[in-house]
Amino acid sequence: MIHNKTISELSRGLAAGEYSSVELTTHFLKRIENLDSNYNSYITVTAEQALNEAQAADARRAAGNATPWTGVPFAHKDIFCTQGVRTTCGSRMLENFIPPYDSTVAANFKQHGAVCLGKTNMDEFAMGSSNETSYYGRVTNPWGTDLVPGGSSGGSAAAVAARLAPGATATDTGGSIRQPAALCGLTGIKPTYGRVSRLGMIAFASSLDQGGTLTRTAEDSAMMLNVMASYDPKDSTCIDRDVPDYTATLNQSLKGLKIGLPAEFFSEHLDPEMQTQVQNAIRELEKLGATLKEIRLPHSHLSVPAYYVIAPAECSANLSRFDGVRYGYRCDNPQDLQDLYLRSRSEGFGDEVKRRILIGTYALSAGYYDAYYRKAQQVRRLIKQDFDNAFGEVDIIAGPTSPSPAFAFGSKGNDPVKMYLEDIFTISTNLAGLPGMSVPAGMIGGLPIGMQLIGNYFDEARLLNAGHQFQQVTDWHTKAPSGIDA
Amino acid sequence: MQWETVIGLEVHVQLATKTKIFSGSSTAFGAEPNTQASAVDLAMPGMLPVLNEEALKMAIKFGLAIDAHINEKSVFERKNYFYPDLPKGYQTTQSELPIVGAGHIDIQLADGSSKRVRIHHAHLEEDAGKSLHEDFHGMSGIDLNRAGTPLIEIVSEPDMSNAEEAVAFARKLHTIVTSLGICDGEMSQGSMRFDVNVSVRPVGESKLGTRTETKNLNSFRFMERAIKLEVERQIDVLEDGGKINQETRLYDGDKDISRAMRSKEEANDYRYFPCPDLLPVLIDSSYIDAIRATLPELPDARKLRFVEQYGLSDYDAGILSADAGIAALFEATTAKSTDAKLSANWIMGEFSARLNSEEKTAKNSPINAEQLGQLILRIKDNSISSAGAKKVFDALWTEEGHDVDAIIDAKGLKQVSDTGALEKIVDEVLAGMTAQIEQYRATDEAKRKKLLGGFMGPLMKASKGQGNPKLFTEILVKKLDG
Numbered sequence: 025m026i027h028n029k030t031i032s033e034l035s036r037g038l039a040a041g042e043y044s045s046v047e048l049t050t051h052f053l054k055r056i057e058n059l060d061s062n063y064n065s066y067i068t069v070t071a072e073q074a075l076n077e078a079q080a081a082d083a084r085r086a087a088g089n090a091t092p093w094t095g096v097p098f099a100h101k102d103i104f105c106t107q108g109v110r111t112t113c114g115s116r117m118l119e120n121f122i123p124p125y126d127s128t129v130a131a132n133f134k135q136h137g138a139v140c141l142g143k144t145n146m147d148e149f150a151m152g153s154s155n156e157t158s159y160y161g162r163v164t165n166p167w168g169t170d171l172v173p174g175g176s177s178g179g180s181a182a183a184v185a186a187r188l189a190p191g192a193t194a195t196d197t198g199g200s201i202r203q204p205a206a207l208c209g210l211t212g213i214k215p216t217y218g219r220v221s222r223l224g225m226i227a228f229a230s231s232l233d234q235g236g237t238l239t240r241t242a243e244d245s246a247m248m249l250n251v252m253a254s255y256d257p258k259d260s261t262c263i264d265r266d267v268p269d270y271t272a273t274l275n276q277s278l279k280g281l282k283i284g285l286p287a288e289f290f291s292e293h294l295d296p297e298m299q300t301q302v303q304n305a306i307r308e309l310e311k312l313g314a315t316l317k318e319i320r321l322p323h324s325h326l327s328v329p330a331y332y333v334i335a336p337a338e339c340s341a342n343l344s345r346f347d348g349v350r351y352g353y354r355c356d357n358p359q360d361l362q363d364l365y366l367r368s369r370s371e372g373f374g375d376e377v378k379r380r381i382l383i384g385t386y387a388l389s390a391g392y393y394d395a396y397y398r399k400a401q402q403v404r405r406l407i408k409q410d411f412d413n414a415f416g417e418v419d420i421i422a423g424p425t426s427p428s429p430a431f432a433f434g435s436k437g438n439d440p441v442k443m444y445l446e447d448i449f450t451i452s453t454n455l456a457g458l459p460g461m462s463v464p465a466g467m468i469g470g471l472p473i474g475m476q477l478i479g480n481y482f483d484e485a486r487l488l489n490a491g492h493q494f495q496q497v498t499d500w501h502t503k504a505p506s507g508i509d510a
Numbered sequence: 511m512q513w514e515t516v517i518g519l520e521v522h523v524q525l526a527t528k529t530k531i532f533s534g535s536s537t538a539f540g541a542e543p544n545t546q547a548s549a550v551d552l553a554m555p556g557m558l559p560v561l562n563e564e565a566l567k568m569a570i571k572f573g574l575a576i577d578a579h580i581n582e583k584s585v586f587e588r589k590n591y592f593y594p595d596l597p598k599g600y601q602t603t604q605s606e607l608p609i610v611g612a613g614h615i616d617i618q619l620a621d622g623s624s625k626r627v628r629i630h631h632a633h634l635e636e637d638a639g640k641s642l643h644e645d646f647h648g649m650s651g652i653d654l655n656r657a658g659t660p661l662i663e664i665v666s667e668p669d670m671s672n673a674e675e676a677v678a679f680a681r682k683l684h685t686i687v688t689s690l691g692i693c694d695g696e697m698s699q700g701s702m703r704f705d706v707n708v709s710v711r712p713v714g715e716s717k718l719g720t721r722t723e724t725k726n727l728n729s730f731r732f733m734e735r736a737i738k739l740e741v742e743r744q745i746d747v748l749e750d751g752g753k754i755n756q757e758t759r760l761y762d763g764d765k766d767i768s769r770a771m772r773s774k775e776e777a778n779d780y781r782y783f784p785c786p787d788l789l790p791v792l793i794d795s796s797y798i799d800a801i802r803a804t805l806p807e808l809p810d811a812r813k814l815r816f817v818e819q820y821g822l823s824d825y826d827a828g829i830l831s832a833d834a835g836i837a838a839l840f841e842a843t844t845a846k847s848t849d850a851k852l853s854a855n856w857i858m859g860e861f862s863a864r865l866n867s868e869e870k871t872a873k874n875s876p877i878n879a880e881q882l883g884q885l886i887l888r889i890k891d892n893s894i895s896s897a898g899a900k901k902v903f904d905a906l907w908t909e910e911g912h913d914v915d916a917i918i919d920a921k922g923l924k925q926v927s928d929t930g931a932l933e934k935i936v937d938e939v940l941a942g943m944t945a946q947i948e949q950y951r952a953t954d955e956a957k958r959k960k961l962l963g964g965f966m967g968p969l970m971k972a973s974k975g976q977g978n979p980k981l982f983t984e985i986l987v988k989k990l991d992g
Contacts, residue, residue, distance in 0.1 A: 105556045118555065125549055127556055224556040231786035259558050260788050338786055341588050344599020345553040349652070361650075365592055388590070388781035397783055 045095025094137035127224025145179025174204030199450030206474025221256030242491030279313030284418030301466030340384030425474030532559030578613025608633030835872030846883020
């Protein structure tokens with residue numbers, strides 16, 4: 025069936041005239057309509073707009089100036105602002121917010137003539153690892169009705185895994201692309217910090233947030249990154265550097281590729297089954313000509329505590345603009361200014377968001393700043409130094425993406441720290457600003473798991489090359505949850 | 511007890527950039543509310559700041575002008591507090607690493623001596639919007655046109671000892687920033703706002719007293735009053751055995767009273783931290799040197815040049831060099847009139863008096879240097895008397911006419927300097943004043959001069975005001991003294 029095709033296959037099919045974008049788009053919209061009640065992966069479906077875009081794409085193709093993305097449907101994580109289309113960030117705060125502008129990422133897709141099917145569900149303001157914090161309801165992992173899809177990009181992951189979109193944008197602040205990719209059997213890349221513009225991407229933690237991909241294959245992620253990556257002078261942290269064609273180097277040989285295996289990622293704490301599966305996957309890379317080397321990332325045990333100071337600190341300021349004054353949720357009948365602030369924010373934000381605002385506010389308070397925020401920034405530099413040292417010896421680093429496969433709803437509900445540990449392997453790359461990717465690398469108990477590949481700065485092409493070569497000799501990425509008609 | 515006053519200033523200077531510090535919106539004053547507020551200024555979700563390099567350059571210019579250290583690395587931070595006219599819920603400012611480090615400004619005191627006021631630092635930041643509390647029926651209106659206007663905040667050391675020194679410092683600062691062209695200097699539009707920190711202590715005491723901060727003073731006069739009032743208040747409290755609370759105060763210029771706004775205990779914890787949306791600003795010495803090369807002449811240098819080049823007194827040079835507009839007018843007028851002293855007198859006298867009484871600046875005055883220079887030329891070549899010159903000046907100012915010579919003709923102000931014609935008038939007038947002539951001749955030579963006025967009146971009348979008074983006097987004295 026058409027929905028099982030990858031983005032690159034759909035792109036070729038459109039080019040060959042096997043189907044029109046309108047047909048393709050109609051097919052996906054029907055699937056969403058019929059099936060998404062099982063997953064709740066979309067917050068907003070933009071059927072009418074998608075069909076208009078599909079028509080325009082078909083016309084553009086007929087006029088002879090199609091790009092590989094022209095007419096290809098996809099979905100946006102509901103964190104990317106889309107002009108004229110409600111953008112909620114998973115929060116009640118933005119339930120009725122319709123941006124009068126496009127994020128740079130959304131504008132890039134439009135420029136290529138891609139067709140946006142809708143906006144996917146997510147943890148509120150991207151804060152969560154299970155998609156249980158969304159105001160618009162939890163998202164179900166297509167691999168099991170009682171399982172979380174991971175978070176925060178859980179809606180994007182579930183939509184792609186359930187074949188309700190061939191690919192979706194996502195964002196990653198501490199693992200929000202890679203962990204849901206692992207839990208839903210997908211490929212996803214978080215690029216180097218500064219590679220994808222953050223303009224119009226609603227901020228959680230500005231120094232850590234980075235837009236990226238959720239697709240079924242590394243090749244699709246390469247295609248997607250070709251569109252997403254750009255230099256944007258309106259984002260001061262975006263880096264002015266040429267964007268390579270990420271698909272051009274997918275077929276390079278891995279001969280001589282030096283892969284580092286951090287001892288800290290394969291400690292006795294790692295689930296033995298996970299250990300075996302990831303080791304097996306790494307052996308496949310070795311068979312392709314890569315060499316393996318044990319390395320040390322001695323400060324990696326500090327990454328979760330450092331992250332849970334820095335990210336909340338930044339979020340406490342980033343979320344201050346949601347005050348009920350200019351846009352977004354405003355409480356009924358505010359009595360005075362204090363009441364307006366208090367109730368608008370109390371009613372508009374969910375518990376996890378409030379928890380992080382409080383943590384961040386505390387960490388930045390007079391008398392605590394040095395002990396928390398400044399110390400965390402020092403740790404952050406040490407973590408970056410660890411990676412700099414490691415990349416003196418190896419080309420990429422490999423390890424598990426998450427500690428375990430998808431877990432059941434509510435299983436970590438009462439213990440935020442347990443939930444925070446979901447990102448123990450992914451957070452350090454955000455702190456260092458490095459690119460990280462997750463590829464399907466095995467199954468445990470019938471559920472997918474991911475292998476994480478971490479690259480040096482701006483080495484996305486090498487990660488995608490390794491992922492693609494891995495997917496030429498393995499079939500984990502082709503596994504589909506049951507109930508997806510072939 | 512004898513008390514001494516210690517004053518430090520924090521000055522907010524709006525920079526004269528075309529666009530805001532972090533967005534492309536216009537900074538023009540006086541537009542309809544919220545018509546100059548973009549998505550960035552409104553802090554819409556996902557919007558990001560981009561530093562306006564012009565603002566950075568202006569801050570560096572200021573630093574160079576006060577001989578300050580320019581920091582090669584400066585960092586923007588977030589100052590967190592909630593207020594409706596602060597859309598992001600934080601102000602983007604600099605704290606730990608400001609762009610301008612320590613410098614100094616020299617001020618002239620009333621006794622002619624000069625005093626050095628140290629500048630602690632100056633940093634870049636964004637202005638907030640405005641809350642409008644009237645006309646909204648129990649609600650407040652928010653105008654975000656001003657939100658994001660670039661400011662430098664200049665923080666002085668507590669080096670001033672009275673209101674006069676503080677005002678001299680403020681005026682000097684005004685002169686510097688307007689000369690640099692980095693601020694329009696329009697105080698009534700809030701382009702410069704002063705926060706004054708005041709404390710008093712017994713003379714001889716080395717420990718500083720508890721200070722209060724009076725915020726947002728936007729005229730030199732209010733500043734002077736606010737300081738004097740606060741010094742009196744503090745001394746009264748202390749002499750009554752009370753204690754000064756560290757607090758923020760507001761001064762109401764219309765009522766000439768001040769009141770406490772919030773105490774130290776109520777002060778916000780602003781939770782400063784580096785803004786992750788903006789990278790540290792890194793500049794090198796060649797960048798600074800390139801800006802240094804664009805610096806205009808500054809008031810202190812200009813004053814020295816005026817003394818040397820035009821032979822002005824220190825006092826005159828000081829007044830004429832202080833304001834860039836006045837200085838330029840003086841130089842252009844002198845170029846035309848070829849008489850620096852006369853040009854200086856006219857500009858410091860008649861011209862400045864008119865500017866002050868009508869609250870105008872040199873730039874928007876109705877008389878230009880060409881006209882003023884021409885007028886002075888006509889005084890010098892005896893075409894008009896100084897009384898006539900004032901009439902011409904008045905006609906120029908009220909724009910009754912634009913050409914000096916045409917006004918002189920139209921008003922019949924041209925002086926008669928033909929000695930033959932004047933002599934004839936003198937003879938005719940003296941013929942009818944024999945009594946006065948006898949009295950004159952009977953008076954001591956030393957006291958005769960006083961009596962000349964009695965003849966001048968009828969002479970001027972007879973010449974219809976057009977006779978050259980100087981020549982009249984010469985002829986008259988010759989005839990009377992016989």
